[in-house]
Amino acid sequence: MINQQDYRGIYIHIPFCKAKCNYCDFYSVPLTAADWLEKYTRGLAAEIEQRASSYDGQPIHTVYFGGGTPSLLTPAQIERLLTKLDQAFGLNSHMEITMEANPATIDFKYLRGCRLAGINRLSLGVQSFVDRELRLLGRLHSAQDSEKAVRDAYAAGFHNINLDLIYGIPGQTISDWVFNLRQAMALDPQHLSLYLLQLEPYTPLGRRVEAGQLYMLEDEQEYQLYRTSQELLAQKGYQQYEISNFAVPGWECQHNLLYWDSREYIGLGAGAVSFINRVRFRNTNLLDRYLQAGAGYPLGFWQGEILEKMTEDQRWIDAVVLGLRTTRGINLTDFNKRFGVDLEQVYSGVIHELVTGGFMMISDGYLRLAPSAYFISNQVLGRFIQ
Numbered sequence: 001m002i003n004q005q006d007y008r009g010i011y012i013h014i015p016f017c018k019a020k021c022n023y024c025d026f027y028s029v030p031l032t033a034a035d036w037l038e039k040y041t042r043g044l045a046a047e048i049e050q051r052a053s054s055y056d057g058q059p060i061h062t063v064y065f066g067g068g069t070p071s072l073l074t075p076a077q078i079e080r081l082l083t084k085l086d087q088a089f090g091l092n093s094h095m096e097i098t099m100e101a102n103p104a105t106i107d108f109k110y111l112r113g114c115r116l117a118g119i120n121r122l123s124l125g126v127q128s129f130v131d132r133e134l135r136l137l138g139r140l141h142s143a144q145d146s147e148k149a150v151r152d153a154y155a156a157g158f159h160n161i162n163l164d165l166i167y168g169i170p171g172q173t174i175s176d177w178v179f180n181l182r183q184a185m186a187l188d189p190q191h192l193s194l195y196l197l198q199l200e201p202y203t204p205l206g207r208r209v210e211a212g213q214l215y216m217l218e219d220e221q222e223y224q225l226y227r228t229s230q231e232l233l234a235q236k237g238y239q240q241y242e243i244s245n246f247a248v249p250g251w252e253c254q255h256n257l258l259y260w261d262s263r264e265y266i267g268l269g270a271g272a273v274s275f276i277n278r279v280r281f282r283n284t285n286l287l288d289r290y291l292q293a294g295a296g297y298p299l300g301f302w303q304g305e306i307l308e309k310m311t312e313d314q315r316w317i318d319a320v321v322l323g324l325r326t327t328r329g330i331n332l333t334d335f336n337k338r339f340g341v342d343l344e345q346v347y348s349g350v351i352h353e354l355v356t357g358g359f360m361m362i363s364d365g366y367l368r369l370a371p372s373a374y375f376i377s378n379q380v381l382g383r384f385i386q
């Protein structure tokens with residue numbers, strides 16, 4: 001996974017949604033004015049131009065439209081942004097260009113337009129195939145809408161489709177979850193991302209849990225759902241390549257692999273985070289700065305705050321924690337070449353303890369988590385930061 005050539009990914013944040021879901025704590029706002037999308041697209045184009053003017057020329061590997069709900073953009077707006085990105089940073093016709101899409105906002109015609117505009121990977125926010133769960137989550141679509149969205153996507157020419165599913169929803173049983181997985185697999189997506197529901201107390205669902213109206217599952221129940229996913233998906237030929245991600249071999253998400261390989265990325269749009277030259281910074285989330293179409297864009301209008309300036313040591317520690325999220329793990333020789341650090345030596349005590357405890361393994365020159373540690377990866381990986 002690690003090689004010596006440097007490259008970057010581009011992430012474009014579209015911070016609008018039709019309505020806020022009950023569990024959501026992402027940076028997104030309800031789309032309340034029809035002209036916001038056009039104004040925001042112009043703002044993004046201005047940011048792309050400004051940032052390209054001082055770009056160091058490192059090649060771009062992937063593009064990812066995330067949100068929010070990027071599928072609120074029109075195909076024409078997507079095409080304009082991709083053209084702009086190509087002029088500014090240089091894209092190529094083989095690279096993975098992903099768009100997240102909400103089944104509530106798309107149909108065949110729309111998807112065909114997106115495909116023609118240059119999107120070649122679709123990530124559908126299905127979340128569940130059980131309508132009761134979808135209502136609890138506050139999603140605007142039904143299970144049937146999701147099934148139709150996948151069929152439309154295939155018909156529109158997409159051959160690289162991810163479905164996002166959430167597990168650990170209050171009241172969810174093993175058989176509910178198995179039903180979800182079977183429905184998902186029946187649609188033959190190339191990729192599945194399975195996320196454990198995490199609730200912030202200020203979200204509507206979080207408040208209901210705080211008030212004792214709903215109960216989160218016990219850790220053991222959540223673990224059983226996770227194990228069930230691993231078993232069922234493996235039987236169907238999906239390979240787990242990261243703690244939450246499964247793919248038909250060859251269809252792993254290149255953009256996410258870039259994050260786990262600790263590569264740098266350019267985040268564009270309100271609230272987007274970039275990681276460039278060891279500095280992690282976040283764009284302004286003051287939407288007005290992007291919506292000031294026609295007023296001219298002051299230089300640096302997109303700038304927000306610096307989150308972190310990494311030292312050399314922080315840089316490679318970050319790479320350890322990210323790389324160990326993949327099931328393949330970290331190639332120790334490549335890591336040493338890239339960062340000049342012998343992990344077996346630096347972490348000899350921690351690695352010995354974790355390997356002896358059955359949480360990690362070293363084989364074929366790779367350091368990796370043991371499969372039984374995936375579900376408790378945060379605790380295990382925390383040992384590399386102390």
Ligand code: SF4
Binds near residue numbers: 021026
């Ligand atoms: S669609 Fe996604 S980003 Fe938008 S509110 Fe729902 S969970 Fe949040």
